Amino acid sequence: MSKQSEDLLPLWTLSTTETELPLSLTEPMTPSRLTELRAVLAALAESPIATLEAHPLSAPADTSKGISLGRMSPLAQELATLAAQSTRSVPKAAGNSGEVLYRMVVPAKVAAEVSGGVLEPMISKAVPGGVRSALVGTNGISAHASFVPATAGAAGGSAATVGVAAAGAGALTVAAPLVLLAVAAGASAHADHKRQLEIEKITALLEKLHEDRLDDERNRLDGCRSAIDKATAILLDKGKIGLSLGLDTAVHTIDTALASAQRRITDWRAALEKLPPDKVELRQLNDAIAGIESPGSEFYVHLELAELAIALKRRVIVLQAVEHAQQDDGNPFESFTNSINLDAQNLEKIVTGLRDVLLRLSTLQLDRSHGMRDFTFSSGAVDKLLNTSHRLRALGDRVEAGRSQSDVAIEMVQKVDGSIVVLPAMAAE
Structure with missing residues (x-):
C-alpha cells in the first residue's frame, strides 16, 4: 500500500x-x-x-x-x-x-x-x-x-x-x-542478469535431454563470464584491458556461438516459409522444425543458447564501447554511443531474425492431421496439440519488437x- x-x-x-x-x-x-x-x-x-x-x-x-x-x-x-x-x-x-x-x-x-x-x-x-x-x-x-x-x-x-x-x-x-559509467555498469549488469536466467533455463532443459554436445556449448559460453567480469571491473576503474584477461578468447567463443545461432535461425526461417499461410498440421510443423512439440527438445535448447549468446555479446559490446570512450576524454559519452551503434548493427540482424521466428511461431494456427488413416483423434493427440499451441503462443511473449521506447x-x-x-x-x- x-x-x-x-x-x-x-x-x-x-x-x-x-x-x-x-x-x-x-x-x-x-x-x-x-x-x-x-x-x-x-x-x-x-x-x-x-x-x-x-x-x-x-x-x-x-x-x-x-x-x-x-x-x-x-x-x-x-x-x-x-x-x-x-x-x-x-x-x-x-x-x-x-x-x-x-x-x-x-x-x-x-x-x-x-x-x-x-x-x-x-x-x-x-x-x-x-x-x-x-x-x-x-x-x-x-x-x-x-x-x-x-x-x-x-x-x-x-x-x-x-x-x-x-x-x-x-x-x-x-x-x-x-x-x-552509470549507463555502462547498468547495461552490463542487465546483460549478465539475462545470462544467468538463460543458463538456468538451459540447464533445466539439458537435465531432461542428456545431450553432451549441447552441454559443452553451454559450458563454453558460461565460461566466458570470468574474463568479462574482470574486464568490466578494470574498465569501470578506468584501467586498460590486457591480453592476460582472456577477453579475446571469450569474444571468439561468443562470436562462434552467434554464428551457430544465426545458422539455426536461417534454417528455421526457411522451414517456416514453406508452411501453409493459414492452418498448419502439427505433423507438418514438427517435420519442419524437429522437436518443437516437445518442451525438452533440442529446438528449445538452441533457442535459449541463441539468447544466451546475444546477452553475452551485448555485454561485450558495452565493454568495448567503454574502452573506446575512455580513450576520448573530450566527449566520452558520444564516443560510447557511436561505438555501441557500430557494433550493435550486426547483432541486431540476428536479434531481428530470431524475433521473426518467434513471432511467426506464436501466430501459427495448429490443426490435427488429416491423413487417410486419421479416422480417430485420441485424447493424447488432443493434449499434445493444445500444449504445443499454448507453448507457441508463449514464444510471442519473449518478443521485444513493436514496443514504445x-x-x-x-x-x-x-x-x-x-x-x-x-x-x-x-x-x-
Whole structure:
C-alpha cells in the first residue's frame, strides 16, 4: 500500500556536454511532475539531459543481481563529489541507515542507442516516477516524495544549495563520465542478469535431454563470464584491458556461438516459409522444425543458447564501447554511443531474425492431421496439440519488437562505506 510522503528529495539534472537547461528548476515537484519534466527535457534540450534522484534506503535492498564497485572506483567518487556539493540534501536522503539509492534516468532518445536489450516490457503498478523496486518493503511501496533540484557546479564551478537554481536557465551539471559509467555498469549488469536466467533455463532443459554436445556449448559460453567480469571491473576503474584477461578468447567463443545461432535461425526461417499461410498440421510443423512439440527438445535448447549468446555479446559490446570512450576524454559519452551503434548493427540482424521466428511461431494456427488413416483423434493427440499451441503462443511473449521506447533507469545503492552496487538497468516506465 503506497502513501504520499512530505519528504523532499534531491534531484540533479546531468548533461554530457556544455549546454543550457531549457527551463528553470526551482520549485519542488511530484513524481508525476518529474515524469513530465523528463519528456520536456528530451524534446527541448540540445544535449541529452539525464536526471539523478537520491532516495533514502530505509530497508535492505536486493543487490545480488548488481555490479559491486569499491568506494575508490571512479563511479563512486563521481557520486560522492556530486553529493558533497549538495550537503544540505543528501544527508536527509540517506535517512537512518546511512545508505542512499541513486536513480539515474537516461532519456529515451539516448537509451535507444545505448541500451540494447535493456528496454524490455516491465510489469509495474508503481506510480510513474515513484520509488522503484529497490525501495519496496514487505508491504509494497512505502512512500512517494517530492523532488527538489540539488544544483552542483560543473568542473571549476561553484556548488549551490537545495532549491536554488543556477543563474539563467536552471540547475545543470556537466557530468559525462558519471553518465557514461552509470549507463555502462547498468547495461552490463542487465546483460549478465539475462545470462544467468538463460543458463538456468538451459540447464533445466539439458537435465531432461542428456545431450553432451549441447552441454559443452553451454559450458563454453558460461565460461566466458570470468574474463568479462574482470574486464568490466578494470574498465569501470578506468584501467586498460590486457591480453592476460582472456577477453579475446571469450569474444571468439561468443562470436562462434552467434554464428551457430544465426545458422539455426536461417534454417528455421526457411522451414517456416514453406508452411501453409493459414492452418498448419502439427505433423507438418514438427517435420519442419524437429522437436518443437516437445518442451525438452533440442529446438528449445538452441533457442535459449541463441539468447544466451546475444546477452553475452551485448555485454561485450558495452565493454568495448567503454574502452573506446575512455580513450576520448573530450566527449566520452558520444564516443560510447557511436561505438555501441557500430557494433550493435550486426547483432541486431540476428536479434531481428530470431524475433521473426518467434513471432511467426506464436501466430501459427495448429490443426490435427488429416491423413487417410486419421479416422480417430485420441485424447493424447488432443493434449499434445493444445500444449504445443499454448507453448507457441508463449514464444510471442519473449518478443521485444513493436514496443514504445522508454527512458532507461539505472539504480545505484551507495553503502555506508562509500562503495556502490549498480543494479541492472531497466525501463523507467
